[in-house]
Amino acid sequence: MILWLSRAVISIFRYLYRILLYSVLCFSNKPELVEKDLIDVPECIVRGFIRKMDLKERITIRTKSSALRDIDDMVPLKVDGIVLKSIGSSEISLCFEESIKFIFSGNNRLQEAMTQLLIVLNHPKLDLRSIRFDFFREDTDEQIMEIFSTRLTFGISVKLLHFENCSFQNLLTLLEHTTPKVLNEIWITGRIHRQYNPDTIDRIFQLEQWKRAKTLVITGGLFGSMEHFSxxxxxxxxxxxxxxxxxxxxxxxxxxxxxxxxxxxxxxxxxxxxxxxxxxxxxxxxxxxxxxxxxxxxxxxxxxxxx
Structure with missing residues (x-):
């Protein structure tokens, strides 16, 4: 009985501390005060709190506190799916697991969306099932390529890479920054830009990521010769x-x-x-x-x- 009560008290304490920690981070303008208080809490306990947090809470602590971000880096982060999608010509939608959604508008919408996306993609222990890239905008190809090349810390550790309504350059860029040994499926659906450089297609076929993937789903037309798919x-x-x-x-x-x-x-x-x-x-x-x-x-x- 005593053992059961002690476990219950510990569980309640952990739950309340987690709520307090998250609330302070969300509503405080001085997250450095939270970092200072963390010095008095053993790291193993903080890791336990973080392990119980949902994805939204973990995105928040990674944004608000550098001290918590360092500890969060040591806790595996499992994400079912991510969708980055352009909405018309004025907005960009970023969804995590179909439950956390961000809408970006204005002149810096692409930069803001990619910054939010990289908060998750730069996690060193990310376990990501799928990412869908729906971006039919040729004028953003160079921006996306530059952002991934300069700001992505690790290769994207994802099992399923889904391209929908995008350019061959974006297809090449994302494949290049995906971890080959993890990628298992490639989906290419919707419309693909037909104004492409044959060299871009050839580079895609030469990538280790393309050669090591086991499954390909493709719609809307094929490109290349049979040897590239066999x-x-x-x-x-x-x-x-x-x-x-x-x-x-x-x-x-x-x-x-x-x-x-x-x-x-x-x-x-x-x-x-x-x-x-x-x-x-x-x-x-x-x-x-x-x-x-x-x-x-x-x-x-x-x-x-x-x-």
């Missing part, structure tokens, strides 16, 4: 109609005029590979291609299978 273990294509882009026509050809049932396979043999294709969704024109190894009597034949 290393993915899983490749999902969402294409309107049944006609693949011309640069893939030498490998796989699906024509709108062909009547394809749900169970029918189409095989097209080229000099390089064999492909077994099955319709995934005839009505919407959705396809999912999975890379498999088919064993034959003579040799193992590598295939991309639409499943």
């Amino acid at each position: 290393h993915f273990e899983e490749l999902a294509l969402y294409i309107s109609g049944f006609t693949l882009q011309k640069n893939w026509a030498d490998t796989i050809v699906i024509r709108q005029a062909e009547q394809i049932s749900d169970r029918k396979y189409i095989r097209h043999e080229s000099e390089d590979s064999n492909f077994s294709i099955k319709l995934f969704n005839a009505e919407k024109g959705h396809f999912k291609i999975k890379r498999v190894i088919k064993k034959s009597d003579d040799e193992n034949v590598e295939m991309l299978r639409l499943i």
